[in-house]
C-alpha cells in the first residue's frame with residue numbers, strides 16, 4: 001500500500017431536523033451575510049426553502065439569493081454568483097440542493113477570492129485549481145448521489161461544446177453539510193435512481209484499480225456497495241422509506257469523503273466519469289445515467305483487454321453479489337450480469353441507443369473523452385478502446 005494523508009475537513013450534521021444548527025453554525029464560521037444558492041425551484045415546493053429562511057432569520061443572518069442553477073451547472077451561474085457575492089458584501093455561501101448547486105457554489109467560493117476569470121479556476125497540471133483562499137461554504141443536501149457534500153471537487157460545464165471541467169482544491173471542502181434524509185423524499189424516481197448509480201460508480205472507480213492489498217479500503221467499499229444495491233430498490237418501492245433514504249445519503253457522502261477508498265492506491269483516472277461526462281456534454285444527459293450505461297461494457301472490455309486483473313472482478317462478484325463460483329472468469333461475468341440486472345431494476349436505460357445517443361456521434365464522443373490523455377488504469381483506454389466500449393454500450 002502506498003503512503004497517504006487522510007483528512008475530511010467537513011463536519012456532517014446527519015439526520016432529521018438537523019437544520020436547527022444552521023444559523024449558529026454559520027456564525028461560528030464568521031458568516032453574517034449569506035449568499036443562498038439553489039436550483040430550479042424544487043426547494044420552494046417541498047418546504048426546504050421555508051425551513052432554511054426560518055433558521056437564517058432566527059439567527060439574524062442577512063441574505064442574497066442566487067436561483068436557477070441548472071443540472072450540469074454552467075459557468076455563467078458561477079460568474080453570476082461571484083458577482084452577487086462581491087457586490088453585496090457577502091461573507092458566507094450556503095448551497096441548498098443536489099450536486100449541481102453544490103458544485104456551482106464551490107466554484108463561486110473559489111472565484112470570489114480569485115484574481116482572474118472563473119474559467120481559470122479549472123484544475124491545472126498539479127491536479128488542483130490555482131487558488132490560495134476560498135469563501136466559507138456550507139451545504140444542505142437535497143439529493144444523494146455526487147458526494148459533493150463531503151468532497152473538494154466541483155464539475156462545471158463551460159463553452160459552446162458544453163465541456164465538463166473540474167474545479168478542485170482542499171479549500172473547497174464545505175465547512176459543514178446538513179444531511180437530512182427526509183429532504184430527499186421528494187426527489188423524483190429517475191433522479192433518485194440516477195443518484196444511486198452515481199454512488200455505485202464512485203465506489204467502483206475506487207475499487208477497480210491495481211490491487212495493492214488496500215484491504216481495509218476494499219472491504220469497506222464492498223460493504224457500502226452492498227448497501228447501495230439493497231437500499232436503492234427499497235426507495236423505488238417506497239420513496240419515503242427513511243432508513244433507505246438515510247443509508248443511500250450516507251453512502252453518497254462516504255463514497256467520496258477524502259477519496260477514502262482510494263487511499264494507498266495508484267492515482268486513478270475515473271475512466272467511466274471521463275466517458276460519461278462527454279455524454280452529458282453532448283446530450284445534457286443525467287450524470288448517473290451515463291455511468292450506468294457505460295459500466296458493463298467497460299467491465300467486459302477491461303476483463304478481456306487486461307486479463308491479469310480478472311481476480312479483482314471475480315472478487316467483486318463474490319464479495320458484492322455473493323456469487324459462489326470458483327472459476328474466476330465465470331464469476332467475473334456473472335458479476336457483470338448481476339450489475340446489468342441491478343441497473344434494469346432501478347430503471348436505467350438498457351443501452352445508449354435507448355437513451356437517445358446517435359450512432360454517428362460515437363467516434364466524436366470517443367475523441368473528446370481522451371482529449372486530455374488516455375483513460376483507465378487497469379487497461380489503458382485510447383480513442384480506439386473508448387470507441388469499442390461505446391459501441392458495445394450502444395446495443396447493451
Ligand code: NZQ
Pocket residue numbers: 038039040041042043046069070071072073097098099100101103142143144145146147148151153154155183184185186187188191195198256273287288
Ligand atoms: O434544480 P432543482 O429544482 O432543485 O431540481 C433538481 C434537479 O432537477 C432535482 N432535485 C434535487 N433535490 C430535489 C430535487 N427535486 C425534488 N426534491 C428534491 N429534494 O434533481 C435534479 C437533479 O439535480 P442535480 O443537482 O443536477 O443532481 P446531482 O446531485 O446528480 O448532481 C449532478 C452534477 O454533479 C456533478 C455531475 O457531473 C453533475 O454536473 N458531479 C459532481 C461531483 C463532485 N462534486 O464531487 C462528482 C460526481 O461524479 C459528478 O460528476
Ligand code: ZN
Pocket residue numbers: 146198201202273287
Ligand atoms: Zn459521479
